[in-house]
Amino acid sequence: MRFTTTAGSMGALVLAALSACGGSNGGNNGFPTPDASTTGDDASTGTDSGNILPVGDGSLIGNGDSAPPAMGCSPDLHSVTNASGQVVQMCPPDQGCAGGMCVPACQAAGASHGNIGCDFQVATPSFFADYTYASGTYYAPCFAVFLANNWGTPMTITVSRSGTMYDATTFGRIPIAGMPETSWTPVPATGVPPGEVAVLFLSENPSTTFKCPVTPALSMATAVQGTGVGAAWHIATGAPVSAYDILPYGGASSLLPSAELLFPTSAWGTNYITVVPKLASGGNDSEPGPQWGQILAMTDGTQVKVVPTVALPAGTGVTAAPANAVTTFTLNAGEFIQWQNPYTFAAPGAAPMEMSGSILSSNFPIAFMAGNGYLCLGSSTDTAGGGCDSGHQQIAPVSALGYEYAPAPYTTRQANLAPESLPYRIVGAVNGTTLTYDPPVTGAPATLSLGQYVDFEATGAFDVKSQDAMHPFYLGQMMTGCEVNAGSRPGADPTGAAGGCLGDEEYVNVMPPAQFLSSYVFFTDPTYPTTTFTFVRNKGPSGFADVTVDCMPAALTGWQPVGSSGNYEWTTVDLIRGGTGNGTCTNGPHSAKSTGPFGLTVWGEASFASYGYPAGTNIAPINTVVIPPTPQ
Numbered sequence: 001m002r003f004t005t006t007a008g009s010m011g012a013l014v015l016a017a018l019s020a021c022g023g024s025n026g027g028n029n030g031f032p033t034p035d036a037s038t039t040g041d042d043a044s045t046g047t048d049s050g051n052i053l054p055v056g057d058g059s060l061i062g063n064g065d066s067a068p069p070a071m072g073c074s075p076d077l078h079s080v081t082n083a084s085g086q087v088v089q090m091c092p093p094d095q096g097c098a099g100g101m102c103v104p105a106c107q108a109a110g111a112s113h114g115n116i117g118c119d120f121q122v123a124t125p126s127f128f129a130d131y132t133y134a135s136g137t138y139y140a141p142c143f144a145v146f147l148a149n150n151w152g153t154p155m156t157i158t159v160s161r162s163g164t165m166y167d168a169t170t171f172g173r174i175p176i177a178g179m180p181e182t183s184w185t186p187v188p189a190t191g192v193p194p195g196e197v198a199v200l201f202l203s204e205n206p207s208t209t210f211k212c213p214v215t216p217a218l219s220m221a222t223a224v225q226g227t228g229v230g231a232a233w234h235i236a237t238g239a240p241v242s243a244y245d246i247l248p249y250g251g252a253s254s255l256l257p258s259a260e261l262l263f264p265t266s267a268w269g270t271n272y273i274t275v276v277p278k279l280a281s282g283g284n285d286s287e288p289g290p291q292w293g294q295i296l297a298m299t300d301g302t303q304v305k306v307v308p309t310v311a312l313p314a315g316t317g318v319t320a321a322p323a324n325a326v327t328t329f330t331l332n333a334g335e336f337i338q339w340q341n342p343y344t345f346a347a348p349g350a351a352p353m354e355m356s357g358s359i360l361s362s363n364f365p366i367a368f369m370a371g372n373g374y375l376c377l378g379s380s381t382d383t384a385g386g387g388c389d390s391g392h393q394q395i396a397p398v399s400a401l402g403y404e405y406a407p408a409p410y411t412t413r414q415a416n417l418a419p420e421s422l423p424y425r426i427v428g429a430v431n432g433t434t435l436t437y438d439p440p441v442t443g444a445p446a447t448l449s450l451g452q453y454v455d456f457e458a459t460g461a462f463d464v465k466s467q468d469a470m471h472p473f474y475l476g477q478m479m480t481g482c483e484v485n486a487g488s489r490p491g492a493d494p495t496g497a498a499g500g501c502l503g504d505e506e507y508v509n510v511m512p513p514a515q516f517l518s519s520y521v522f523f524t525d526p527t528y529p530t531t532t533f534t535f536v537r538n539k540g541p542s543g544f545a546d547v548t549v550d551c552m553p554a555a556l557t558g559w560q561p562v563g564s565s566g567n568y569e570w571t572t573v574d575l576i577r578g579g580t581g582n583g584t585c586t587n588g589p590h591s592a593k594s595t596g597p598f599g600l601t602v603w604g605e606a607s608f609a610s611y612g613y614p615a616g617t618n619i620a621p622i623n624t625v626v627i628p629p630t631p632q
Contacts (some may be wrong), residue, residue: 003192007365008294009504010420014478015320016243020210023127024494025162027517028593029037029158035148035534040117042396044459045426051315053168054142057619058327060160067191067223070082070083070100071083071088071101072085072097072098072100073096073097073098073099073100073108073112074087074097075148075517075518075519075597076093076499076518076519077091077095077096077098077108077116078090078096078097078152079091080100080101080102081099087204089102089121089510089600093151093152093153094152094153094239095108096108096109096122096151096240098111098112098570099111099226099253104241105118105151105153105239105240106118106119106238106239109264109266110264110266110402111266111388111417112618112625113267113400113620113621114267114517114616114617114618114620114621115242115243115262115263115264115267115616115617115618115619116150116240116241116242116254116264116476116616117241117243117263117264117265117266117267118236118237118238118239118240118241119234119235119236119237119263119264119265119266120145120233120234120235120236120243120262120263120264120265120381121232121233121234121235121265121296121298121334121367122145122232122233122234122235122243122245122262123230123232123233123294123296123336123338123367123369124140124143124202124203124222124223124224124230124232124233124247125143125223125245125247125258125371125390125392126223126224126225126242126290126338126340126371126373127141127223127247127248127256127373127390127394128256128289128290128373128374129141130392133271133460139205139207139208139209139221139349140203140204140205140208140220140221140222140223140252141202141204141205141208141209141210141211141247141248141249141250141255141365142202142203142210142211142212142213142216142248142249143201143202143203143204143216143222143223143245143246143247143248143249144199144201144202144212144245144246144247144521145199145200145202145235145243145244145245145262146197146200146243146244146245146246147192147194147197147198147200147235147237147241147242147243148196148197148241148242148243148345148521148522148523148589149194149195149196149197149198149239149241149243149521150239150240150241150521151194151240151241152194153191153194153238153239154190154191154192154193154239155191155192155193155198155237155238155239155241156189156190156191156237156238156239157172157187157198157200157235157236157237157238158235158236158237159191159200159202159217159233159234159235159395160233160234161217161218161222161229161231161232161233161234161334162334163464164523166217166218167219168187168198168200169186169187169188169189169270170186170215170217171200171201171202171212171214171215171216171217172186172187172198172199172200172201173185173186173187173198173589174186174187174192174193174197174198174199175197175198175199175203175523175526176524176588177586177587177588178586180213181199181212181213181214182213182215183235184199184214187356191239191320192237194239194326195439195521195589195591196589197588197589198218199249199523200235201213201214201215201216201217201249202216202217202218202222202593203216203218203219203220203221203222203231204216204219204221205215205219205220206219206220207220210248210249210250210255212249213250215249223494224336224338224340225340226315226316226338226340226342226364227313227314227315227316227318227338227339227340228315228316228317228318228337229316229317229318229335229336229337229338230294230335230337230338230468231334231335231336232296232335232336234334241310241582242261242520242521242615242616243261243262243264244259244260244261244522244523244524244613245259245260245262246258246259246525246611247390247392248258249525249527249567250527251295252594254388256373256374257389257390257609257610258371258389258390258391258392258506258507258611259525259604259611259612259613260392260393260394260613261393261509261613261614261615261616261617262394263367263393263394263431265298265365265367265394267396267400267619268298268363268365268366268367268397269365269366269396269397269398269399269400270361270363270364270365270366271360271361271362271396271397271398271399271626271627272359272360272368272395272398273357273358273359273360273395273398273401273427273428273429273450273451273474273627274293274355274357274358274359274360274368274370274395274477275356275370275393275395275425275427275453275474276291276293276353276354276355276356276370276371276372277291277370277371277372277375277376277391277392277393277425277476277478277507278293278320278372278375278423278425278478278507279291279372287369289372289373289374289375289376289388289390289613290340290341290342290372290373290374291341291352291353291354291355291370291371291372291373292338292339292340292341292353292370292371292372292373292474293338293339293340293353293355293369293370294336294337294338294367294368294369294370295329295331295336295337295338295360295365295366295367295368295370295392296331296334296335296336296364296366296368296369297331297333297334297362297364297366297447298333298334298364298367299333299364299365299366300332300333301330301332301363301364302330302331302332302333302362302363302364302366303328303329303330303362303363303364304328304329304330304331304360304361304362304366305326305327305328305360305361305362305629306321306326306327306328306360306629307324307325307326307327307358307359307629307630307631307632308321308322308323308324308327308475309323309324309353309354309356309357309358309451310323310353310355310358311323311356312327312339312353312355313325313339313340313341313342313353315338315339315616318339319339321339321366322439324413324631324632325631326629326630326631331366335517339353340353340373341353341476342429345404354486355370356425356427356451356453357427357428357451357452357453357629358628359450359451359628359629361627361628361629366395368394369392369393369394369395370392370393370395371390371391371392371393371534371550372390372391372392372428372507373390374388374390375388375389375390375391375478375505375506375507375629376388376505377423377478377480377481377505378477378480378481379420379421379422379423379457379480380416380421381414381419381420381421381459381484381485381486382420382421382480382481382483382484382485383485384481384483384484384485385480385481387481387482387501387504387596387608388481388504388505389504389505389506389609389610390416390505391478391505391506391507392507393473393476393507393508393509395509396509396619397619397624398429398472398623398625398627399621399622399623399624399625399628400515400618400619400620400621400622401429401472401473401474401512401622401623402472402473402511402512402513402514402622403465403466403467403468403469403470403472403473403512403623404463404465404466404470404512404514405463405464405465405475405510405511405512405513405552406457406461406462406463406513406536406562406563406567406568406570406599407424407461407462407464407475407477407510408460408461408496408534408535408536408537408562408570408572409422409459409461409534409572410479410534410572410601410603410605410612411441411531411532411534411574412489413482413484413488413489413490413502413503413605414484414485414486414487414488414489415485415486415487415489416486417489418486419455419459419460419626420459420480420484420525421457421458421459422457422458422459422477422478422479422480423455423456423457423477423478423480424455424457424458424475424476424477424478424510425445425453425454425474425475425476425478426444426445426448426453426454426455426456426464426473426474426476427448427451427453427473427474427477428448428449428450428451428452428453428473429450429451429471429472429473429474429625429627430448430450430470430472430625430627431449431450432447432449432471433447433448433449433466433467433471433473434466434467434471435447435448435464435465435466435473436448436464436465437462437463437464438462438463438464438562438563438564438565439563439564440463441456441458441462441464443456443457443530444456444458444464448466448473449556450627450632451632461536461562461563461568462562462563463562463563463565463567463568467493469622469623470623470624470625472622472623472625474509474511475509475510476507476508476510477507477509477510477601478506478508479503479504479505479506479507479603479610479612480503480505480605481504481505482502482503482504482608482610483501483626485501486567488500488502489502490502490542490577490578491529491530491577491578492529492578492605492606492607492608493529493578493606493607500607501607501608502530502605502606502607503530503603503605503606503609503610504608504609504610505610506603506610506611506612507602507611507612508540508612508614509614511614511617512622513536513538513568513597513599513617514599514618514622514624515617515620516536516537516538516597516599516617516618517597517598517616517617517618517621518594518595518596518597518598519591519592519593519594520591520592520600520615520616521589521590521591521596521601521616522589522590522591522592522600522616523588523589523590524575524576524587524588524590524602525606525611526586526588527605527606528587528604528605528606528609528611529576529577529578529579529602529603529605529606530574530577530605530606530611531574531575531576531587531602531603531605532572532573532574532575532577532605533549533572533573533575533592533602533603534570534571534572534600534601534602534603535547535556535570535571535572535592535598536562536569536570536599537559537568537569537570537574537594537596537597537598537599538567538568538596538597538598538601539566539568539569540568540596540597544559544569544596545594545595545596545598546594547593547594547598548592548593548594549573549575549585549590549591549592550590550591550592551575551581551582551583551584551585551586551590552573552582552583552585553583556573557570557571558572558573575587575590587604592615598614599612599614600615601613601614601615602614604613
């Protein structure tokens with residue numbers, strides 16, 4: 001690993017977007033035409049006042065390219081469609097659609113730049129060492145990854161780390177509803193059947209209190225503590241999957257749980273604005289926790305230029321990165337760098353590492369993940385906060401950020417069923433971004449500049465958008481602590497032994513409607529007694545399409561408008577509450593479908609514990625903004 005630091009301004013870089021496998025980028029049309037008016041003052045000297053440079057890669061309309069072909073693909077990638085969207089060919093079970101033709105399924109998934117794919121690199125998230133550190137040893141808890149088979153053929157799985165192969169049939173399990181993990185079916189060598197989910201128990205320190213229910217792939221800590229270099233897990237599948245991780249596995253019996261939707265390597269990018277979960281905001285425990293960020297490479301010789309908003313600390317194998325200067329890091333395939341501020345209960349006054357708004361630029365695609373190991377959050381409807389939890393998310397590249405979002409709240413936890421006020425974090429990617437809210441949101445910013453982050457609260461659903469697609473931004477949503485002002489409604493524990501404090505802090509990405517899908521296959525953790533879904537649907541040419549969940553007999557109801565535009569509606573529904581299912585529903589593998597696009601966020605809740613993640617998303621390029629690694 002090599003490190004080179006260069007202080008001062010750099011020339012603006014134009015980074016080509018990733019070429020899509022199979023000749024399709026999965027819905028990139030409709031961009032504003034790039035021209036000189038969208039470029040800054042002097043791109044050759046790096047004094048770009050707007051800090052954006054529109055680029056094209058041969059697949060984007062508006063830069064001299066020809067119109068897209070008449071033949072396209074269905075949203076689920078299983079069919080070839082004509083210009084009217086009608087199915088003209090069903091692809092064989094082992095194939096999918098890309099560029100208007102049937103190709104091997106993994107190739108089709110990669111070309112879509114969505115969250116389904118066949119190749120994943122997964123860095124173990126950092127975990128708060130104060131809870132698992134004693135006598136010089138870090139007792140890392142159980143780390144698990146879920147793989148949902150989205151395809152019509154069995155899904156084979158290969159797992160490796162640092163060149164060592166691990167047999168997924170020994171530590172992978174297929175969940176069986178109502179049965180303990182020790183009774184789940186081992187992953188067969190022939191693959192996981194279509195529509196099923198594999199839970200891979202990857203690692204734990206053998207002395208940890210929070211053990212995996214089956215022997216994991218590796219009995220040692222695989223997370224990095226503090227700042228340092230780590231080795232990622234490499235997971236490859238024989239059919240497209242949706243992937244999620246959770247740390248620790250175990251629901252209410254674990255500690256500080258959090259989950260994230262994982263992006264396949266086919267959806268990684270070369271340009272990022274970093275986002276880290278916010279610091280504490282009230283509650284019983286209001287000290288800022290250990291914030292961290294990770295960059296992960298999939299190709300040898302990956303050079304990453306970092307322009308951090310704050311000084312990033314040095315660590316084992318990692319040189320310090322000064323604030324507002326360019327530092328170059330070189331990584332090989334499967335390597336990741338983690339930066340983390342030194343925080344312990346014994347020294348809670350350590351400086352936070354608020355690196356949100358930093359710029360990343362690389363020669364090969366990378367991933368960026370970030371978290372807070374001790375996230376303590378309150379709000380105007382939750383002045384007591386809760387027990388604190390962790391939060392971590394994989395962040396989409398700049399090209400996949402939206403210019404419009406329609407966030408909706410999770411199901412209220414208040415006993416009087418009054419809505420909760422939810423914290424949000426918004427981060428700008430372009431100078432001069434102006435925002436409008438429908439309905440208005442008190443305390444939300446009207447403008448954003450490059451790298452600026454603002455935290456605010458909102459009650460209910462709302463629509464927020466900038467002036468156009470060339471002014472994208474990021475939006476994240478958070479769950480506060482469980483001690484809501486009106487008292488917690490039932491559902492935390494079916495036995496009642498753990499009290500009635502439902503859920504706790506969590507942090508999730510809000511997905512832009514431009515990236516919504518029409519079909520999701522996902523998994524809900526069976527160790528949580530309450531699971532709820534939040535849906536947002538787009539209005540199409542024929543109005544709003546019904547949305548169905550596999551275990552529910554009728555289409556979802558209770559839809560409410562998002563703002564006054566009439567473009568979006570939202571609703572929430574319980575899958576299971578306090579251990580009692582909605583009809584025949586239980587935790588485990590599920591699917592949700594519609595003929596139109598919709599967004600879905602999964603929330604699992606127990607006593608003083610929660611997890612949340614978007615069930616899926618496209619991560620396709622929907623703008624041509626590139627942010628050069630130039631000190632600000």
